[in-house]
Amino acid sequence: MPATNVLDTKSFCFVDLRQAMPELPEIEALRQRLAPSVVGRELLSITILKSRLIRPRIASDLNAALEKALIVGLDRRAKYLLFTLVDRQSRPQTLLLHLGMTGRLSWIANGDFIPKQTGALFFFESQSLVFEDVRQFGRIGICGAELDELGPEPLEAAFTxxxxxxxxxxxxxxxxxxxxxxxxxxxxxxxxxxxxxxxxxxxxxxxxxxxxxxxxxxxxxxxxxxxxxxxxxxxxATELGGFPFYYSPNGKAKSVESxxxxxxxxxxxxxxxxxxxxxxxxxxxxxxxxxxxxxxx
Ligand SMILES: [Zn+2]
Incomplete structure (x- = not known):
């Protein structure tokens, strides 16, 4: 993996917790920022620390389905991030991630301090993507019927x-x-x-x-x-680095911008x-x- 794709440990959360849940712009910016660092990489395994985040499957099923799968795309539908993967049997899978009200993503080096509110860890070679969610309204799962009832995307040309x-x-x-x-x-x-x-x-x-x-x-x-x-x-804002939070060495999130x-x-x-x-x-x-x-x- 090229060195330019290695991200530091700054958080990808763009939404101040004092505001509200992330909406389309925050998730789309997150997708654009995250895609270069995950697409083309092998997802070694997933560890779920808060089982409430997994719906509808149980954690062991999720890991069994996606262990050693290759991420081939990262898309967005509404407020969902959709990871397209190819599993060990060459079958396509879609992993769905919703940040809920307080969910956020950040990178840590494997073996580093795990933030206190971590709900799930996605292990890659040398790094892990951390999903934290204080209030646990977020969601991780294999994509099912969640997207069926959704209305049109407001930024697509078809939305006249x-x-x-x-x-x-x-x-x-x-x-x-x-x-x-x-x-x-x-x-x-x-x-x-x-x-x-x-x-x-x-x-x-x-x-x-x-x-x-x-x-x-x-x-x-x-x-x-x-x-x-x-x-x-x-x-x-993300070009400036991890707006509006970043991790201090002791793992505590600090606000860096208003x-x-x-x-x-x-x-x-x-x-x-x-x-x-x-x-x-x-x-x-x-x-x-x-x-x-x-x-x-
Ligand atoms: Zn006025």
Missing amino acids: SEVLQTRLAGSGQSIKTLLMDQTRVVGIGNIYASESLFLARISPFRPAKFLQSGEINRLHASIRDTLISAIDRNLR PPEFNVYGATGRPCLSCGTLIQKRIQLGRSTFFCSACQV
Whole structure:
């Protein structure tokens, strides 16, 4: 393996634990960052330390299926990382990894200190990929029916404004709630739903069925702009190294940068960048929604 592909022990987690679960941009940036260091390598074995992360199989089955398998691809679907492998019998396998709310990946040298919250270790020659998950909402498994119900990918060319309109049509639910429904469109969570609606100047509380086609067009463009710029921001941040956490020598995660600034997300009480009205926060179906009451109607 070329030396340039050997990664240091910095974490791949891009999401501050104070924020929310990773969404499409964080996972896509993680995929792009991780792919060169895993594709083409043999996965020697998997050790599961938190069996709750394994669904639906049990840990020994997972390891038996993937021991000494060759990783030939790393893709993303919604918020899932999908490792394509060829097992010892030359059969294709897909390993699914979901970071849940607090999952993150990092590299350690084999034999090094194992971080306290490690849920799984993927052993390669000389290094291991560590999956930590404090709250254990993450998931590891052989890909099954998990992807069947998912909606379209918002950054694919096939996701047109008309597709968005069809996906939202007729629903009396609020537009923000629908954007976060992974069966309507994937990858958008609390952060990027709030940000996209701000850019589109649409109130997060509007019932989807009352949106005009011009508003849907704006929303479609805003979703894509928001996600693309967030992927870029995550990739730039990782060039600086392990944003926003890295491992200190004693294994404790330390924050090295402040969280990114959003237009409205987490900006309660700050003047709107567009009109100066103070950004508000309201709880909507148990989630915090951030918005400008003047810009978003
Ligand atoms: Zn405003």
